[in-house]
Amino acid sequence: MAYLAPAEFVTKMVDAGESKLLMSTRDTLIRSYMAGAILALAAAFAVTVTVNTGNALVGAMLFPVGFIMLYLLGFDLLTGVFTLAPLAVLDRRPGATWKGVLRNWSLVFCGNFAGALTVAVFMAIIFTFGFSEAPNAIGQRIGHIGEGRTVGYSAHGAAGMLTLFVRGVMCNWMVSTGVVAAMMSTTVSGKAIGMWMPIMVFFYMGFEHSIVNMFLFPSGLLLGGNFTLMDYLIWNEIPTVIGNLVGGLTFVGLTLYATHYKPAAKRVAH
DSSP states (O other), X not given: OOBOOHHHHHHHHHHHHHHHHHSOHHHHXXXXXXXXXXXXXXXXXXXXXHHHHSOHHHHHHHTHHHHHHHHHTTXXXXXXXXXXXXXXXXXXXXXXXXXXXXHHHHHHHHHHHHHHHHHHHHHHHHHHTTTTSOOOHXXXXXXXXXXXXXXXXXXXXXXXXXXXXXXXXHHHHHHHHHHHHHHHBSSHHHHHHHHHXXXXXXXXXXXXXXXXXXXXXXXXXXXXXXXXXXXXXXIIIHHHHHHHHHHHIIIIIIHHIIIIXXXXXXOOOO
């Protein structure tokens, strides 16, 4: 497996950010829709594995297959473009503007949500035999996840909101590390291994990923979870999106850009 030096893969990060900003609306929506759908299916798979084995670690170990698939297929997640797109503006790439960044983020959000919602509806049909009976064990687990990670946070007030936000930050610190780790390698196996580790960490630790939640919480509502749409938006999705933005851009994008792409002048030895 061949690996790139830090300055080389950070250059790839900036290049990737530029390409995402210049992508057409059609392609951005298609790629983000497929990313949201594949990640949602991976989340359903991981919950299924956890329920059937009784071991959450096994589910977390297998969840990254979805992330790896969508990355290798060239699809886009909101968490990734949060980290990459601003770097093209900071580097003053031609055509890269903050207006373009906001456009890209908005389109990817919509595409991810549509893809995740599609899978949420499909899986709810499967878990209930077309809504003809009560949800099976997996459907019930998803409903309970939705309750614990909405009204569970709101029960703690401001402390719950802070916890939710920090979990969002930590999540995209790990997820964006996975995106960057894939750029370090020039082989498929190297990319897969690089992505696997941080994605497994975020999932097992229960950090909040805005696109995974676009599947879990609409699914929970469809499957009878005891929370509302406003609970989901206020006490999960919106703070999670903000936390994901802060985590990916601050702890991955800007730090790597600053120290490997635009390092400070070397200290003069005395």
